[in-house]
Structures are given as C-alpha cells and as structure tokens.
Amino acid sequence: MGIASLRREYHKRICAEIIRISKSKSRKDYPNFADGTNKGSIAIAWGVVKHLGCAIEASNINGQTAGRLFEQITKDFLVKAFPMLHHLRPAERVYSVEDGISHYAQYAHLSDFVRLVKQSSELESTVGLAYIVTPDVVIGRQPVSDVEINAREEVLGPGDPYARLTPFRATNLQRPRPILHASISCKWTLRSDRAQNARAEALNLIRDRKGHLPHVVAVVAEPQPTRIASLALGTGDLDCVYHFALPELQEAVEQAQNEAQMEMLRTLVDGGRLRDISDLPFDLAT
Numbered sequence: 001m002g003i004a005s006l007r008r009e010y011h012k013r014i015c016a017e018i019i020r021i022s023k024s025k026s027r028k029d030y031p032n033f034a035d036g037t038n039k040g041s042i043a044i045a046w047g048v049v050k051h052l053g054c055a056i057e058a059s060n061i062n063g064q065t066a067g068r069l070f071e072q073i074t075k076d077f078l079v080k081a082f083p084m085l086h087h088l089r090p091a092e093r094v095y096s097v098e099d100g101i102s103h104y105a106q107y108a109h110l111s112d113f114v115r116l117v118k119q120s121s122e123l124e125s126t127v128g129l130a131y132i133v134t135p136d137v138v139i140g141r142q143p144v145s146d147v148e149i150n151a152r153e154e155v156l157g158p159g160d161p162y163a164r165l166t167p168f169r170a171t172n173l174q175r176p177r178p179i180l181h182a183s184i185s186c187k188w189t190l191r192s193d194r195a196q197n198a199r200a201e202a203l204n205l206i207r208d209r210k211g212h213l214p215h216v217v218a219v220v221a222e223p224q225p226t227r228i229a230s231l232a233l234g235t236g237d238l239d240c241v242y243h244f245a246l247p248e249l250q251e252a253v254e255q256a257q258n259e260a261q262m263e264m265l266r267t268l269v270d271g272g273r274l275r276d277i278s279d280l281p282f283d284l285a286t
Contacts, residue, residue, distance in 0.1 A: 003081065007278050010077045011245060014221075015054035018069050018188070020061050031056065032066065033189055033221045040258050044223040047252025048245055063188070071097050071136040071186045074219050074244075074277075078139065078184075081281035089285045092142040094178050100134045104180035105143075105167035106211035133201045133208075136186040139284065140178030143170040167211065182215040182284050187231070190222035195230040202237035215239055215284050219277060225253065225265040232273040240283065241268075246276035 021029045024036040034045030049056065061069075079095050102111035149155050149169065156163060163169060170176045183205055185198040202216045216237065221244045222228050232241040243249055246269075253261050268274035275283070 001080075003084070003278050003281070006077060006080055009080075010073065010277065011052050011054075013073045013076075014070070014244065015049075015052060015056070017073065018061065018066050019049065019054055019056050020066075021056050021058050022060075032061065034223055035189070038224070040256065040261065041224050043256045044249070044252045044258070044261065047255050048223060048248045051248035051251050052245060067186070067188045068097075070188045070219075070221065070244075074184065074186050075137045077277065078137070078281060078284075082139075082284070085281060085285045091181075093181070094140040094142060096138050096140075098134050098136065099138050101138070101180060101183070101205070101208075103177065104138070104140055105177045106180055106209040106214070108177055109210055110208060133183070133204050135183040135201065137182075137184040138180060139182040139184070141181045142178050143168055143173075143176045145170050179211070180214040182217065185218040187218060187220045187222065190220055190224075190227045190231060195227075198231055199237050206237070217242060217280065217283075219244060219280070221245075223249065223252070225249075225261050225268060225274075228274060229264055229268060232268050240275055241273060242275050242277050242280045244277050246274065 018032075020032045022032045022036055024030060024042075028036075028042070030036050030042040031045040031049050035041040075095055075097050082093055101107040102109075146156055146169070156169075164172055166172060167177065167179055183201070185201060187195075187198065198218050205216055206213060217239050218231055219242045220228060220231065228241060228243070231238070250265060250269075253265050265274075
C-alpha cells in the first residue's frame, strides 16, 4: 500500500466518521468544518467535499467528538505511513493520542515539578499548570540497547565510562523513557483562539525542554486560507502546518473565485508554511 492509498483511506474515514451536514441560521446546508455564518467558507468547504467524493450523512456530531476523531484518524494514518519509511529512518516508534509530554525524556523533569506544585494549593494557584502541554498526537522514539548500538561494530566497550548521560542509550536510566520525536496539534476548524492555543503549546515545548526540540506541527481541516494563516504564517514556533486535503482545497479555492483566499493560499504554499497531509510522514522522517 503506497502513500496515495493511505491518503484515500484517511479521507474515506474522515468522510464516513466526521464530516456531517450542518444547517445555518438561514437553514442552508453546509459541511461541519465550514463556518456556517461565512458564505466563502461554506463554498470552499463544499468544493473540498466534492473533490474528495464524500457521501455526507445528515446525522449530527458535536465539535468535541469531531476533534477527537480527527486526532485519532490522523494518528492512525501516521502509524501506517511511518513503517513505509522505516528503511530511511529505522527506529522503534510509539504513537499516542493525548499523552502528556512528561512521559518523554526531554520533559521528564516536569513530572517532578507538577508533583511539587500539587502539594501546595498556594503554589498551584500562583504558578498554575496550564503550560504543561498535552499534545493531540505524539510520536516518540524508544531508546536503544547497547546490543543495538554495537550491532555493526563495537561502539561502546564493556565498562566504558563514556556516553553515560544520553537518554538515547537505554542502559543509562533506571526507568528509560521514549524520546519525544513529534508533537502534532490537530484542529478540525480554526478560530483565532484555537490558533493561539496551538502557538502557546509550541512555545512551551520550546522553552521547557531539556534536550533536542521535537518536530512541532499542526494538522488542520479549516477551509479558509486566511484563517489557516493565523496559525501558519511566521516562524519560530511551529515547523509547518498541514492540511488534511491540500490539493482538493486548492481546487476548491480556485473554483470559488475568491481572490483574497487564492492569494493567501499561494502565499502559504509557496512560502513553505502549508503542506498536504501526505507530506507529513516524510517531513517527520527528517
């Protein structure tokens, strides 16, 4: 199964499990990842649905459920895509939905901090724990044994007093932890507050780490490029933003003939700030 097949399977699940028909105040139908108060958003979303070939159900699904399903289906896509690239970046990976970052080597110190803060109500009210990031989807890499390290040649000799601090070596810790490889924020729709939440999470991942920075990305289904821009434009926090169906979005925006949206979409794509979901496994393999 190639990446094209996995992408079709990904969209088939999203169409079947998440996309639903909602009704605006004026009783007009629109896909549930569009803004029902915005004609441009509705037109682009219908275009994406058309190009995906979705058969949409009329049943309701609330926003929280849609968001959780989007996270799970995106994780499942990556679980299947990564093994296809194993020969390029061999590693034992772990995948999780909503796993706190303190489970991972670069952020293990935060678990001690949380424990100390929770012992004092005064400290908890002063410091708070809002900055403790729980990404939507995480990918970790398991540390390796000395047997694996020495598989081709003797890199580490018996009793060597070297390389004793790196978390990549499983024997260095009593309780080895996976190394956080990627933090993935999934946004079914985007409003300004959701974009800022994703940026705040990214900045906390940058500031709070002890070790290398994991990949920090976002996956969105938002149909309006101008709203995607609130998350994608600029550098320094997120590596990149990925759309669940970028080629289909490009066709839909072109057909909607919305000049502002067309221009912004070109800016995001040509500027390397917006890519397709099919690009994500390859970028995470770097």
